[in-house]
Amino acid sequence: MSAPVVVFAVGNPSRGDDAIGPELCGRLEKWLKNEGLEDQVELIEDFQLQIEHVLDLQGRQLALFIDAGENTVAPYTFKQIAPATGIAHTTHELPPEAVLQVYLQTEACQPPPSFVLCVSGEKFELGEPLTATASNHVEAAFALLTQLCRHASLAEWNRVLVQ
Amino acid sequence: MTYSLETAEHPERLRRVAIDPVSRVEGHGKVTILLDEHNKVHQVRLHIVEFRGFEKFIQGRPYWEVPVMVQRLCGICPVSHHLAASKAMDIIVGAKKLTPTAEKLRRLMHYGQMLQSHALHFFHLCSPDLLFGFDSDVTRRNIVGVAAEHPEIAKRGVLLRKFGQEVIRITSGKRIHGTGAVPGGMNKSLTIAERDELLKDIYQIVAWSRDAVHLIQKVHIQDPGLYNSFGIFRSNFMSIVGHNGDLDFYHGSLRARDDNGKIIFDGVDYQQYDKYIEEEVKPWTYMKFPFFRSLGKEHGWYKVGPLARIQNCTQISTPFAEHERKEFVDYAGGSPMHAPLAYHWTRMIEMLHAAEEIKNLLHDDDLLGSDLMVKGERQMEGVGVIEAPRGTLFHHYRVDENDVVTMANLIVSTTNNNQAMNEAVRHVAKRYLHGREVTEGLLNHIEVAIRAFDPCLSCATHALGKMPLQVELVDVEGQQVHALSRS
Numbered sequence: 001m002s003a004p005v006v007v008f009a010v011g012n013p014s015r016g017d018d019a020i021g022p023e024l025c026g027r028l029e030k031w032l033k034n035e036g037l038e039d040q041v042e043l044i045e046d047f048q049l050q051i052e053h054v055l056d057l058q059g060r061q062l063a064l065f066i067d068a069g070e071n072t073v074a075p076y077t078f079k080q081i082a083p084a085t086g087i088a089h090t091t092h093e094l095p096p097e098a099v100l101q102v103y104l105q106t107e108a109c110q111p112p113p114s115f116v117l118c119v120s121g122e123k124f125e126l127g128e129p130l131t132a133t134a135s136n137h138v139e140a141a142f143a144l145l146t147q148l149c150r151h152a153s154l155a156e157w158n159r160v161l162v163q
Numbered sequence: 164m165t166y167s168l169e170t171a172e173h174p175e176r177l178r179r180v181a182i183d184p185v186s187r188v189e190g191h192g193k194v195t196i197l198l199d200e201h202n203k204v205h206q207v208r209l210h211i212v213e214f215r216g217f218e219k220f221i222q223g224r225p226y227w228e229v230p231v232m233v234q235r236l237c238g239i240c241p242v243s244h245h246l247a248a249s250k251a252m253d254i255i256v257g258a259k260k261l262t263p264t265a266e267k268l269r270r271l272m273h274y275g276q277m278l279q280s281h282a283l284h285f286f287h288l289c290s291p292d293l294l295f296g297f298d299s300d301v302t303r304r305n306i307v308g309v310a311a312e313h314p315e316i317a318k319r320g321v322l323l324r325k326f327g328q329e330v331i332r333i334t335s336g337k338r339i340h341g342t343g344a345v346p347g348g349m350n351k352s353l354t355i356a357e358r359d360e361l362l363k364d365i366y367q368i369v370a371w372s373r374d375a376v377h378l379i380q381k382v383h384i385q386d387p388g389l390y391n392s393f394g395i396f397r398s399n400f401m402s403i404v405g406h407n408g409d410l411d412f413y414h415g416s417l418r419a420r421d422d423n424g425k426i427i428f429d430g431v432d433y434q435q436y437d438k439y440i441e442e443e444v445k446p447w448t449y450m451k452f453p454f455f456r457s458l459g460k461e462h463g464w465y466k467v468g469p470l471a472r473i474q475n476c477t478q479i480s481t482p483f484a485e486h487e488r489k490e491f492v493d494y495a496g497g498s499p500m501h502a503p504l505a506y507h508w509t510r511m512i513e514m515l516h517a518a519e520e521i522k523n524l525l526h527d528d529d530l531l532g533s534d535l536m537v538k539g540e541r542q543m544e545g546v547g548v549i550e551a552p553r554g555t556l557f558h559h560y561r562v563d564e565n566d567v568v569t570m571a572n573l574i575v576s577t578t579n580n581n582q583a584m585n586e587a588v589r590h591v592a593k594r595y596l597h598g599r600e601v602t603e604g605l606l607n608h609i610e611v612a613i614r615a616f617d618p619c620l621s622c623a624t625h626a627l628g629k630m631p632l633q634v635e636l637v638d639v640e641g642q643q644v645h646a647l648s649r650s
Contacts, residue, residue, distance in 0.1 A: 014235040052325040
């Protein structure tokens with residue numbers, strides 16, 4: 001039986017602020033365990049979104065994609081997304097909307113309600129740690145994440161959207 | 164084998180077209196094309212715009228950390244780097260020959276990697292071009308378009324890749340950042356339950372892989388005018404080959420042939436690779452240009468990867484893939500096939516071979532063994548070579564008496580193909596752009612040529628908003644006259 005909520009955390013931990021996703025994933029894993037919520041939320045960490053992630057959406061009530069962003073609103077945006085065609089110019093890093101669209105086409109049904117938490121980063125150089133700015137953004141995003149996991153419902157997630 | 168179109172005589176008088184970055188390839192790349200006022204092509208270059216720096220990053224680290232660290236080079240083929248580094252570190256710890264269980268577990272991991280990478284490339288990177296045509300509507304020329312119009316093909320692609328990822332997860336312990344291979348062996352074997360989990364699906368995977376070979380064979384044969392000539396250039400080619408010249412992705416000796424298929428060198432121990440291969444640096448790109456020392460840099464460059472491997476080996480040990488290899492060789496008419504689009508056909512033959520090898524290994528009880536590690540006399544230097552999905556991958560390290568890495572040299576598969584990719588792009592530019600107006604469809608022809616090599620141009624960084632595709636036309640005065648953007 002899969003957890004009702006799946007969280008995808010995307011990024012390369014060796015690439016500066018690209019580590020925002022893995023960093024949040026690591027913190028969330030500990031927090032979920034402490035709160036006894038690990039059966040409610042499944043965490044999936046990967047370098048980038050890929051086609052097989054549609055299989056991880058099966059049987060979920062909610063899905064969340066966490067990724068770093070460049071030139072995006074600080075500290076983060078949190079928005080609901082829908083399946084979309086024509087927005088992916090590369091399959092090596094499918095955007096979340098394209099993953100949902102492939103789900104729609106291959107599963108022949110609507111994907112679960114899905115959201116993106118895009119946390120703003122600044123530098124993405126090899127071997128660099130998180131920047132101080134990104135660390136502050138991670139703190140802010142983690143506070144939201146715990147709120148989302150405590151109150152994992154479509155209505156609650158829609159109530160706290162941050163564009 | 165020439166350098167024509169690498170450098171124009173008077174670039175300051177020419178118009179510049181940039182495809183920046185190349186879409187649907189790993190990492191960042193840029194193609195610049197200089198045209199004159201009559202749209203005639205004078206210069207074409209594939210630039211690598213991001214410096215890896217990974218060799219420096221590794222220096223100063225304990226050697227046993229390296230097989231795990233190098234996985235962060237690439238989000239698409241971390242297993243290849245993991246295994247190449249592990250093989251180099253086997254030499255460092257004096258493990259000249261692994262136990263049968265350890266070697267078979269590593270092979271299983273590697274075949275899983277080949278399967279998932281080739282499936283991803285074919286079904287989700289190139290099938291849009293192959294199924295819809297290079298000039299088709301850009302809004303549907305992507306995997307979403309494939310899923311919409313060919314849902315069964317798209318679903319098979321998903322499941323083939325998923326199976327390969329499961330093989331990796333089970334053999335390395337984790338879905339990403341696994342730690343299965345360690346210097347001198349492996350740190351875990353398979354349980355009966357894990358083996359049975361994979362056995363349950365493997366026959367379907369082999370069947371789908373056979374179908375995939377037949378699909379690309381049909382696409383290729385139906386349009387020989389395009390597939391046999393698009394971006395074609397002649398070159399040497401190289402790979403490792405196994406015992407008796409078998410196709411072998413995991414271990415063997417270096418073999419190279421010239422453009423007519425004549426052996427240049429064979430049976431070369433890859434610990435001596437730097438006596439046979441040299442790397443040239445050019446001022447306009449961070450990526451080096453390797454070449455065979457014996458032929459010099461002008462005539463000694465080569466291609467690697469599926470098209471090289473399938474034609475370099477003497478035979479394939481698994482029956483279905485060997486049958487398909489013979490079909491391919493017969494189609495080529497007895498001399499090497501150099502057409503870049505034939506990479507797709509050979510890539511699918513390799514995927515079939517990987518599936519068959521996984522099936523064979525899953526029936527081998529050695530996978531369940533507990534004898535996982537060997538060691539011997541400590542060495543100060545080691546080279547690990549593997550045939551990664553994109554081609555031959557070299558990892559070379561020196562380690563001091565404090566177990567710290569003091570030197571690292573990596574020749575990644577895409578670097579081995581650097582000159583070959585540049586040649587393909589030049590031939591396509593000359594054939595399709597010369598004297599014509601530049602359109603998105605024409606520019607996609609350039610990208611099709613690059614994608615045939617399945618290049619991995621950089622490390623995995625894919626933050627949201629980092630990879631827009633921009634095409635710029637700049638006039639003789641350097642003013643932008645037209646721009647296209649996809650994001």
